[in-house]
Amino acid sequence: MFSIAGMYILLNAQFLGIVQIIVYAGAIMVLFLYILMMLNLNKEDESKKANLPKFIGVFAASILFIGMLGAYKGLSGSTKVAGNVDQSVGLTKNLGRLLFNEYVLPFELASVLILAGIVGAVLIGKKDL
Numbered sequence: 001m002f003s004i005a006g007m008y009i010l011l012n013a014q015f016l017g018i019v020q021i022i023v024y025a026g027a028i029m030v031l032f033l034y035i036l037m038m039l040n041l042n043k044e045d046e047s048k049k050a051n052l053p054k055f056i057g058v059f060a061a062s063i064l065f066i067g068m069l070g071a072y073k074g075l076s077g078s079t080k081v082a083g084n085v086d087q088s089v090g091l092t093k094n095l096g097r098l099l100f101n102e103y104v105l106p107f108e109l110a111s112v113l114i115l116a117g118i119v120g121a122v123l124i125g126k127k128d129l
Contacts, residue, residue, distance in 0.1 A: 001025045015092045 001024050008017035099107050 001028065012091070015095050018092075 001020060005017040005020040005025075008014075008020060
């Protein structure tokens with residue numbers, strides 16, 4: 001997820017890169033935590049595991065490290081940027097200007113809809129006193 005966000009940032013789409021990190025990486029972390037809470041991890045089960053998965057994990061990690069080292073050695077420092085590229089495309093300032101000038105009505109309607117959903121969720125989840 002972080003490499004995709006890095007690609008967005010390199011493509012001058014900073015907003016998409018930040019949203020990629022916040023939304024997708026955050027959602028995956030919540031899913032991981034949920035799964036870890038649902039698992040029943042006992043120390044008795046830990047001794048029954050074989051050494052083969054550990055060996056495969058170490059082997060895969062070493063192959064990944066060798067591949068990353070080879071990719072790093074193959075990098076060349078002479079990259080050229082085209083001269084006719086508009087550097088202001090993809091900036092969050094332009095996105096904000098567009099949202100609050102041309103699309104202000106749909107933006108505000110979406111915010112009211114989200115607020116109504118939050119209030120409804122709180123009311124549904126509230127215990128009766």
